[in-house]
Amino acid sequence: xxxxxxxxxxxxxxxxxxxxxxxxxxxxxxxxxxxxxxxxxxxxxxxxxxxxxxxxxxxxxxxxxxxxxxxxxxxxxxxxxxxxxxxxxxxxxxxxxxxxxxxxxxxx
Numbered sequence: 001x002x003x004x005x006x007x008x009x010x011x012x013x014x015x016x017x018x019x020x021x022x023x024x025x026x027x028x029x030x031x032x033x034x035x036x037x038x039x040x041x042x043x044x045x046x047x048x049x050x051x052x053x054x055x056x057x058x059x060x061x062x063x064x065x066x067x068x069x070x071x072x073x074x075x076x077x078x079x080x081x082x083x084x085x086x087x088x089x090x091x092x093x094x095x096x097x098x099x100x101x102x103x104x105x106x107x108x
Contacts, residue, residue, distance in 0.1 A: 020079050035089045038081040045071045 020041070027037040047070040053061035084092070 022079070030083060034083045034085060036081055036083050038078050040076045040078045043075050043077060045073060045075050 020039070022039040023042045025037050025039045027035060030036050047066035049067035049070065051064040051067065053064055055061045
């Protein structure tokens, strides 16, 4: 039987490589027919400013509140987006389905 040829793929992290937390994603199809997925995380808003009492010696005292121009609510912060063709999308879907099955098997 003829032996199949092999090739090694070397995985290298780019200088921009990073890991992030994702609470979810939104997706759409681009005008050129690619699938675009954008990953986001949720967090509380960061106040524009905070107001503190000032101690007589100049140290910060008790927190009094936040400035009026601060927002309230939750921020959905989009960290990055990816464009891919349908074959890449299906390949990632299959990878994620395999990882879901693996996780469920480990956590039974």
